[in-house]
Amino acid sequence: MTILITGANRGIGEALYAHYRDAGAAVFGTARAPQGELLPLDVTEPASAKALARRLNGLPIGLLVCNAGIYPDKGQTLDEGYRAALWAQGFATNVTGVFLTIQALLPNLRAAKGKIAIISSAMASDANAPGGSYIYRASKAAALNLGRNLARDLAADGISVGIYHPGWVQTAMGGPGAEITPEQSAAGLAARFAALSPATSGCFEGYDGAPCPF
Numbered sequence: 001m002t003i004l005i006t007g008a009n010r011g012i013g014e015a016l017y018a019h020y021r022d023a024g025a026a027v028f029g030t031a032r033a034p035q036g037e038l039l040p041l042d043v044t045e046p047a048s049a050k051a052l053a054r055r056l057n058g059l060p061i062g063l064l065v066c067n068a069g070i071y072p073d074k075g076q077t078l079d080e081g082y083r084a085a086l087w088a089q090g091f092a093t094n095v096t097g098v099f100l101t102i103q104a105l106l107p108n109l110r111a112a113k114g115k116i117a118i119i120s121s122a123m124a125s126d127a128n129a130p131g132g133s134y135i136y137r138a139s140k141a142a143a144l145n146l147g148r149n150l151a152r153d154l155a156a157d158g159i160s161v162g163i164y165h166p167g168w169v170q171t172a173m174g175g176p177g178a179e180i181t182p183e184q185s186a187a188g189l190a191a192r193f194a195a196l197s198p199a200t201s202g203c204f205e206g207y208d209g210a211p212c213p214f
Contacts, residue, residue, distance in 0.1 A: 001112070003027040004061050006101055007068030008038055011171035012119065012189075015182035016065060019190055028056075030068070043068045043097025049104035056105070060112035063193055064105055066098045066143075067119045071173050073135040087135055094139035099146060113158035117193050118147040122165040122206070127213035144204060144214070151202035160201040164189055167207045180207075 003020050007013040008029025020027040030041035030052065039055065042048040070093045072086045098118055102109075109116065122128055124140035144163050151161035166185045170178040188207030196203070204212045 001026070001062030001114075002059060003063045003065065004030070004056075004105070005065040005067055006030045006041060006043060006097075009034065011173060012166050012169055012182055012185055013065075013067040015186035016067065016189060019183070019186040032068075041068075041101070043101055044092040046100055046104075049100045052101075053104040053108065056108055058111065059108055060114070061105055061108040062112045062114045063117065064102065064109060064114065065117045065119065065193070066101055068097060068101075069094045069119065069140075071133070071136045073133055074173075076135075078132075082134055090135040090139045091142065094136075095142040095146060098143055102150065109154075109159050110157050115193060115196050116147070116150065116154075116159060116161045117189070117196070118143055118161065118163045119166055119189075120144045120147070120163045120204070122212055124165075124204075125213045148202050148204075155198065155201060158198070160196050160198050162192065162196040162200065162202075163204045164192055165204075165206040165212050 003025055005013050005016050008017040009031035017027060017029040029038045031038045032042045034040050041052050072090045073082055076082050102116060120143045121140040123137045124144045147161050147163040154161060166189060167180045168174055168178040169185045170176055170181050185207050192205055192209060206212055
């Protein structure tokens with residue numbers, strides 16, 4: 001099975017890429033400004049997604065992990081922050097970028113009857129709304145909604161879609177005081193991806209398999 005992971009140059013994406021590579025899997029990773037063996041992909045640019053699809057040249061993709069994401073509003077204040085440009089950046093990457101990537105690679109996914117894993121967050125949950133981080137929360141909630149609807153529309157193609165909370169991870173985004181390492185998150189997520197099936201398509205789960213509230 002061929003695996004493709006977006007945003008594989010750092011954090012959770014880098015750990016997932018290393019996890020599959022070290023296991024001997026056929027894995028590709030992407031980055032906006034790639035180095036080494038990573039492939040170029042700016043998820044906010046339709047032309048970039050199409051160029052990636054052309055480069056893959058019809059290669060069946062068994063697992064697409066939509067991991068690329070940003071947290072543009074960390075530390076913003078309600079009275080003075082959250083300017084419009086930050087909203088545009090957050091949704092362009094965390095929502096539109098997920099859709100454009102999936103859309104461009106649909107032929108590859110259909111060829112393998114593959115799986116799509118969307119990295120969202122427990123912060124997407126309507127049931128867990130303590131306030132703040134409005135852009136990140138709203139964009140990850142939109143990614144969750146996108147995944148749930150794609151699960152319905154792609155069922156006839158044999159493509160399963162799962163939405164996942166990676167945990168609070170010790171990355172540049174999560175900070176050094178987070179609960180788990182990127183390697184722990186990656187190992188848990190990989191197990192969840194392996195368990196994804198048509199019967200569980202549309203699931204919203206944590207890296208540890210615990211169901212996340214919608």
